[in-house]
Amino acid sequence: xxxxxHDASVPVFRQMLASLADVLHKAQAHAEERKIEPDALxxxxxxxxxxxxxxxxxxxxxxxxxxxxxxxxxxxxSYEDTERTFDELQxxxxxxxxxxxxxxxxxxEGSEGRDVVLRPGTPKERRxxxxxxxxxxxxxxxxxxxTTAYGLLRHGGVPIGKKDFMGQY
Amino acid sequence: xxxxxHDASVPVFRQMLASLADVLHKAQAHAEERKIEPDALxxxxxxxxxxxxxxxxxxxxxxxxxxxxxxxxxxxxSYEDTERTFDELQxxxxxxxxxxxxxxxxxxEGSEGRDVVLRPGTPKERRxxxxxxxxxxxxxxxxxxxTTAYGLLRHGGVPIGKKDFMGQY
Numbered sequence: 001x002x003x004x005x006h007d008a009s010v011p012v013f014r015q016m017l018a019s020l021a022d023v024l025h026k027a028q029a030h031a032e033e034r035k036i037e038p039d040a041l042x043x044x045x046x047x048x049x050x051x052x053x054x055x056x057x058x059x060x061x062x063x064x065x066x067x068x069x070x071x072x073x074x075x076x077x078s079y080e081d082t083e084r085t086f087d088e089l090q091x092x093x094x095x096x097x098x099x100x101x102x103x104x105x106x107x108x109e110g111s112e113g114r115d116v117v118l119r120p121g122t123p124k125e126r127r128x129x130x131x132x133x134x135x136x137x138x139x140x141x142x143x144x145x146x147t148t149a150y151g152l153l154r155h156g157g158v159p160i161g162k163k164d165f166m167g168q169y
Numbered sequence: 170x171x172x173x174x175h176d177a178s179v180p181v182f183r184q185m186l187a188s189l190a191d192v193l194h195k196a197q198a199h200a201e202e203r204k205i206e207p208d209a210l211x212x213x214x215x216x217x218x219x220x221x222x223x224x225x226x227x228x229x230x231x232x233x234x235x236x237x238x239x240x241x242x243x244x245x246x247s248y249e250d251t252e253r254t255f256d257e258l259q260x261x262x263x264x265x266x267x268x269x270x271x272x273x274x275x276x277x278e279g280s281e282g283r284d285v286v287l288r289p290g291t292p293k294e295r296r297x298x299x300x301x302x303x304x305x306x307x308x309x310x311x312x313x314x315x316t317t318a319y320g321l322l323r324h325g326g327v328p329i330g331k332k333d334f335m336g337q338y
């Protein structure tokens with residue numbers, strides 16, 4: 001046993017949320033410089049039936065806070081999905097980072113064996129042990145949304161690269 | 170300590186490589202049905218300076234085998250990047266899965282403290298302990314390429330959804 005449940009969650013979310021904030025800052029600066037309407041980026045989608053950039057960022061934050069809270073055994077904070085600007089997305093990312101960094105690492109101990117219930121009370125309810133929940137559900141979902149946000153910005157011509165995606169490690 | 174280094178690597182790669190194989194099968198079937206030239210999908214890029222789909226799949230496989238081999242302390246198998254068709258990409262994914270599933274889980278023990286050297290012998294050489302290498306480098310890189318492959322197929326109109334991306338967990 002080499003990794004704590006905290007090791008494989010909060011610091012990973014922190015790294016990628018910081019890089020997400022960074023690429024969004026670069027996207028905002030690019031839009032200002034080129035006189036691009038911010039919504040031209042914020043409302044971009046890879047496909048008409050996929051979520052736009054703004055929602056990808058919201059959901060990335062939701063997985064970071066949801067997974068961290070559930071593993072720590074605390075209530076998941078509820079954020080309204082009202083962001084419409086780059087500044088508001090930055091505030092959501094900052095709030096999410098503040099929340100997850102404020103969790104006590106010791107609260108994650110034992111979470112590998114505690115059950116987490118997905119979509120409780122719905123026909124799609126699913127019970128997973130904490131280990132499965134983190135590595136087979138939470139991390140793939142989180143990375144899906146941060147990568148899709150990055151891909152949208154690359155597709156939209158924002159001058160960023162893989163190094164920006166990876167952030168500080 | 171709740172997760173072994175093996176828990177957080179091989180089974181995650183296996184899950185996502187299986188889902189990658191599945192979405193590529195669906196893409197191939199879609200191309201055949203609509204009489205779409207396979208290269209119209211295989212050579213798609215989200216941006217002219219990003220890699221095309223075929224390369225995204227190759228690199229996803231490379232991270233899966235490279236990270237797993239380095240953590241297990243065995244030589245990283247070298248694959249030539251010659252794939253040009255959906256069938257050849259399936260073969261590469263299958264070969265990668267066979268390799269990582271053949272590694273002995275016990276060989277991963279202690280890898281959290283063993284150093285891994287990135288880009289050895291180059292000006293960008295970087296030494297990371299195994300724990301940092303896996304959760305802050307290997308997993309983000311791997312997920313980047315599987316998610317980008319999925320995003321390209323969605324952008325190309327292939328009828329797949331998030332459930333296909335997540336695979337079996």
